[in-house]
Amino acid sequence: MDPALLLHHYPTSPFSEKARLILGYKQLAWSSVHVPAVMPKPDVVALTGGYRRTPFLQVGADIYCDTALIADVLEHVQPEPTLYPAHLKGVSRVVAQWADSTLFWASMTYSINPKTAPTLFPDEATAQAFLADRKAMRANMTQLRPQDATSAYRSYLRRVAHMADEHDFLFGAEPCIADFAVYHPLWFTQIRTPAAAGILQATPSLVEWMERMAAIGHGTAAPLTSADAIEVAARAEPMPPGGNLLVDSAFQDDHGIALGSQISITPESFGTESTQGELIAATRTHYSLRRTDPRAGTVHVHFPRIGYVLRKVEAA
Structure with missing residues (x-):
């Protein structure tokens, strides 16, 4: 197909x-x-x-x-190769759902701040348009304060690092859906907001796992x-x-x-x-x-x- x-x-x-x-x-x-x-x-x-x-x-x-x-x-x-290995079908989807929601919002709230704005937006008008757009999209959400998001993000990174300590990928020798879901908010911190990426350095095994994920590439x-x-x-x-x-x-x-x-x-x-x-x-x-x-x-x-x-x- x-x-x-x-x-x-x-x-x-x-x-x-x-x-x-x-x-x-x-x-x-x-x-x-x-x-x-x-x-x-x-x-x-x-x-x-x-x-x-x-x-x-x-x-x-x-x-x-x-x-x-x-x-x-x-x-x-x-x-x-499968995203959903038979022995991981349940746990990989549960972790992916957590990553796409809880981890994602901790990452975004931590990463997007006045120090990182110059690398995210070419000018103030673009920044204000983006922030206003995303504020409207969050109309029904309760958002973490930056301080709380920072604390949560640090804890989440340590927990994911414990998984990366044991294997090349989060659950074994090959990536599954959980790897792709966990990776993308961390990618944003590392690649899009380098001024905020120092938070990743406390977990070297996590950085090594991210390098393996990035090496997968985007296909053609x-x-x-x-x-x-x-x-x-x-x-x-x-x-x-x-x-x-x-x-x-x-x-x-x-x-x-x-x-x-x-x-x-x-x-x-x-x-x-x-x-x-x-x-x-x-x-x-x-x-x-x-x-x-x-x-x-x-x-x-x-x-x-x-x-x-x-x-x-x-x-x-």
Whole structure:
């Protein structure tokens, strides 16, 4: 199986680095579509219908949101080397979920500060636009204070270092999904905010593990414009439910919302813009909806079940 994989991302996005490294680990070729770091994002919304977090993966007229779901798709596209070794399926996903949330926010709150701003932003106007954009995305979140985030981040780094003391990777001789999820917020501290990277030096085994992760690389990427990506969607037909790149297809109804209903799907916390459309799948692991855009045509947009809220849209 060799579908055309289009990753919509921007170079300094930590979650994008997670996806890029997974593509590299799988030795996959992919198209690199750069998106803006802040709103407005008209080409993004044309494909996702409202979801604005970065990155997302496009395969024809199918749009896969959230790196947790993207990882599952890439595992299906290229099963080896696996992200989910049989003996680690549970613990690796639990650690990845912790890293994508608790560890990530400790890292971001620690790393983005007045000392690191000059390396993050070319000018004050860009800095203020970014900070205002992210503040709006955190409207429903309680954020750590910088002092508390620093203390927590130090503790988390020591705990991860204990794992790296024992193996080349966190759970053994090969990386798993936990490695990619833990790596990307640390990558942001090390690469994007070098003025804050001294916090990593207290854990040498962790730095060595990061070097091994970075050596995986990003696979083979070719640039593609967002306009061309929209044209790809417009020319394609979305894959049928149960026949796409998501493995499970059995309907699991926890909401009393029937397939075919008009629904909205919204992230639980960060970036709470909704995507609306027709519910075409609600399985153990994911939701899928069908929507139509004037430029992109009919697309299927997919979300992981964990971390997202499904609601029925009542007729006006």
